[in-house]
Amino acid sequence: VFLFSLFLVGTASFHGAGVSASFTSFSTIHVTKNKDGAEALLNWKSTLNNHSRSLLSSWHDDNPCNFTGVACDDFGAISHLNLSYLGLRGTLDGLDFSRLTSVVSFELANNSIYGFIPSSIEIGRLTSLIELHLPLNNLSGSIPSSIGNLTSLSVLNLFQNRLSGSIPSEMGSLANLTRLDLGYNKFFGSLPSEFNKLTRLTYLQLHNNDLEGEVPKDVCLGRSLQNFSILNNHFTGPIPTSLKNCSTLIRLRLDKNQLTGDITDAFGIYPHLNYMDLSHNHLRGELSWKWERCHNLMSLRISNNNIFGEIPVIFGRMAQLQLLDLSSNNLSGEIPREMGNLSMLLELDLSNNAIMGNVPIEIGFLSHLTHLNLASNNLSGLIPMQLGSCKSLLSLNLSRNKFQRSIPPEIGNTQFLGILDLSYNILSEHIPGELAILKNLEILNISHNSLFGYIPHAFDDMLALTSIDVSYNDLEGPLPNVKAFNEAPFEAIQHNKGLCGNVVGLPNCNSIRIKKRLGARITIILIISLLGFLFLSCALIVVVIINHRQRRIIKRKNNERANDLDFMSILRYDGKVFYDRIIEATEGFDSKNYVGEGAYGIVYKAEISEGQTFAIKQTLSSQEDTEIVDLVSFEREIQALTNIRHRNIVKFYGFCSHPQRCFLVYEYMERGSLRTTLKDDQRAIEFQWDKRISVVRGVADALSYMHHECSPPLIHRDLTSNNILLDRDYEAHVSDFGTARLLKPDSSKWTAIAGTIGYIAPELAYSIxxxxxxxxxxxGVIALETIMGKHPGDHVSQECSSSAQAESTMLKDVLDQRLSPSRLGLRDAQDVILITKLAFKCLQDDPRLRPTMGQVSRELCFQVPLDMPLSAVSLEQLHKIK
Known part of the structure; x- marks a missing residue:
């Protein structure tokens, strides 16, 4: 027993000595590593600028565990470096990573570190590195391929530097990577296919770079991805197929790329998704019912694509939705009344579509709504007064629709409203005084309507106003005495009936009041004189009887003289005064004020003293070889034409007649006619496809209005590219009504064929x-001329179009080559194909086969996707498309 005990004691002593020796050796290794780490950090500190070194004043001995930003593990080895937000300036070149092998986390965010990422940052040296954070610095160059050796890396954050080059394929080796942020750099090229191997990624940010190519289809192969953003790159191709079943998604941003394909069934059901943005791509298809199943979705943006069809009724069930942006697509139908159920909605943007019908009154239930934009649609009817219940509104834009009647005074209840745009509608009646309650209103645009009367005096208290536009109405009276009106440009108040104020171009209100008071005094004097005359009339009656015949002769002569100087009131000016101003402004119709010439008159530019510019058409009259005009009928037509109000018809103010001259007064268009624009190469290049498409639509809308909304119908009779005028924004305005007549359907008052060769219909050869x-x-001729850049010539004939030569003619070859048709975007290409198809329908020889302008106008509002690209479309095929 004694010997056995002695053996145990000896054995224990032997093992204890071994453990002690091993621990001593282990400690020695860590002490050595710490000294190496301290020396590496001190050497790097010496490479930083003076200010940075002062921030690291605690770095001075060989124990790094006491250094600012340094943490050690239980064994005293450096495990964490966190030097974020210290304002350090320098490079990483002086840091020897080979002496920091125990570091688990390296954080250097938001400093001024510049230069390259050292290639020495790899597994052979940083064996334990799990997190590498270098965001918000000035690092440049490319990511070293050696970074792919950091196989333990879980987080890599290089956000907002100046890194460039392609993303190395070696990053596909980082199998443990869960978070990768390369956003806000200058990376280019395509993503390596090895990205499909990163199956553990939950957070992938590639936004705001210059990356291109297709997004890897298996980007969510591991079904772990939660936050994915490729915003603002140049990616093309379809939506990655793996995203459809990526049910873990919480936030997805694919916006501002060039992605294509049909999204109708490209996405699945995402129970955790709260943000989705697909805006500014080339996606097509219809809105899916599956969005309603994403119960946590708070923000959905699909603007600026080619989405068509109607807004699904089930969108009204997306209870958590706070933002819905479907603007700039081809949506049609009506706004579902169920949208009023979206009680959490803050922003709704459906602008720039083809939505029609009334705005549902249920929109007034959206009490939290701050931004509502329904501009540039085909909405009509009344502006619902229930919008006044949206008391949180900050911005309301209903411009460029067909809203009628009055501005609802209930809008004054939206006390926080800062922007109100109701321009380009058909609103009439007075401006409601309740709008003055909007003390926070900064921008007000009610231009291009038919509002009349005075601007409410209460507008004097709208001190927050910074921008106003009340132009193109029938307003009169003084402008409100507030900075926004007093400093408004004349363009913002022009084309009204009688506004006055301290704005250049307007008459002074005081002078008008003086004239009114003077007129009242004169009236009193005249009344007194008249009473005196009554007392004297009895004494003079004999003289009156004697001279009665002579006075009748004098009166007849005076009437004849008055008829010779018959002026019509224009813009509420005295006819004679206005006539004199026109003569003065045109310097007697001097050639230097010449604008153009049509079949029925010469056009001059006249800028009168009030600052308004008119187009004056001097008609061909008072000549021996011209037909005598029925002035009574002519004046009746003029009165009717002055009442026509449409955004795409040149406003007609009236006429002045004189034995020497007769001229018509029109709204002046800055860019002249469509024909002169197309003939000038430089102007034609500025006249881009989207503007040309808009011109065709505008002309169609104007003719539809003339044919279907005027009673009796108004036929233009001489429509050419010479009387399609363009304003500064290239919006089309149909002009030259000097040749048009009001015509009832059963009327046939024509005495001669009228029109311009190349534009007149073939049936006028045998019918007048x-x-x-x-x-x-x-x-049809004008539509083709607009997209071809010149008169279509033989293409207006179907017989020619069906010839062997025309069958092989491709559409792209007849389009205006000055605009490089091959560069047409998808949406513009579809519009051009649609316009060409409709133009050929309009050019049918048999007038019964031609569509009405109402049908053409409506069809131009819709964009039907075609299965063939523009380059594959021939003129023959367009004749066959129904």
Whole structure:
């Protein structure tokens, strides 16, 4: 027993000595590593600038565990470096990573570190590195391929540097990577296919770079991805197929790329998704019912694509939705009344679509709504007064629709409203004084309507206003005495009936009041004089009887003289005064004010003293070889034409007649006619496809209005590219009504064929009774001329179009080559194909086969996707498309 005990004691002593020796050796290793780490950090500190070194004043001995930003593990080895937000300036070149092998986390965010990422940052040296954070610095160059050796890395954050080059394929070796942020750099090229191997990624940010190519289809192969953003790159191709079943998604941003394909069934059901942005791509298809199954979705943006169809009714069940942006697509139908159930909605943008019908009154239930934009649609009817219940509104834009009647005074209840745009509608009646309650209103645009009366005096208290536009209405009276009106440019108040104020171009209100008071005094004097005359009239009656015959002769002569100087009031000016101003402004119709010439008159530019500019058409009259005009009928037509109000018809103010001259007064268009624009190469290049498409639509809308909304219908009769005028924004305005007549359907008062060769319908060769279908034919010619850049010539004939030569003619070859048709975007290409198809329909020889302008106008509002690219479309195929 004694010997056995002695053996145990000896054995224990032997093992204890061994453990002690091993621990001593282990400690020695860590002490050595710490000294190496301290020396590496001190050497790097010496390479930083003076200010940075002062921030690291605690770095001075060989124990790094006491250094600022340094943490050690239980064994005293450096495990964490966190030097973020210290304002350090320098490079990483002086840091020897080979002496920091125990570091688990390296954080250097938001400093001024510049230069390259050293290639020495790899597994052979940083064996334990799990997190590498270098965001918000000035690092440049490319990511070293050696970074792929950091196989333990879980987090890599290089956000917002100046890194460039392609993303190395070696990053596909980082199998443990869960978070990768390369956003806000200058990376280019395509993503390596090895990205499909990163199956553990939950957070992938590639936004704001110059990356291109297709997004790897298996980006969510591991079904772990939660936050994915490729915003603002140049990616092309379809939506990655793996995203459809990526049910873990919480936030997805694919916006501002060039992605294509049909999204109708490209996405699945995401129970955790709260943010989705697909805006500014080339996606097509219809809105999916599956969005309603994403119960946590708070923000959905799909603007600026080619989405068509109607807004699904089930969108009204997306209870958590706070932002819905479907603007700039091809959506049609009506706004579902179920949208009023979205009680959490803050922003709704459906602008720039083809949505029609009334705005549902249920929108007024959206008490939290801050931004509502329904601009540039085909909405009509009344602006619902229930919008006044949206008391949180900050911005309301209903411009460029067909809203009628009055502005609802209930809008004054939206006390926080800062922007109100109701321009380009058909609103009439007075401006409600309740709008003055909007003390926070900064921007007000009610231009291009038919509002009349005075601007409410209460507007004097709207001190927050910074920008106003009340132009193109029938307003009168003084402008409100507030900075926004007093400093408004004349363009923002022009084309009204009688506004006055301290704005250049407007008359002074005081002078108007003086004239009114003077007129009242004169009236009193006249009344007194009249009473005196009554007392004297008995004494003078004998003289009156004696001279009665002589006075009748004098009166007849005076009437004849007055008829010779018969002026019509224009813009509420005295006819004679306005006539004199026109003569003065045109310097007697001097050639230097010449603008152009049509078949029925010469056009001059006249800028009167009030600052308004008119187009004056001097008609061909008072000449021996011209037909005598029936002035009574002519004046009746003029009165009717002055009442026409449409955004795409040149506003007609009236006329002045004189034995020497007779001229018509029109709104002046800055860019002249469509024909002169197309003939000038430089102007034609500025006249891009989207503007040309808009011009065709505008002409169609104007003719539809003339044919279907005027009673009796108005036929233009001489529609050419010479009387399609363009304003500064290239919006089309149909002009030259000097040749048009108001015509009832059963009327046939024409005495001669009228029109311009190349634009007149073929049936006028054997019939002198024009119909609306003659204008339809002329529209077809103008539509082709607009997209071809010149008169279409033989292409207006179907017989020619069906010839062997035309069968092989491709559409891209007849388009205006000055605009490089091959570069047409998908949406513009579809519009051009649609316009060409409709133009050929309008050019049918048989007028019964031509569509009405109402049908053409409506069809131009919709964009039907075609299965073939522009380069593959021939003129023959367009004749066959129904």
């Amino acid at each position: 009774v024009p119909t609306e279908k003659c204008d339809v034919y002329s529209f």
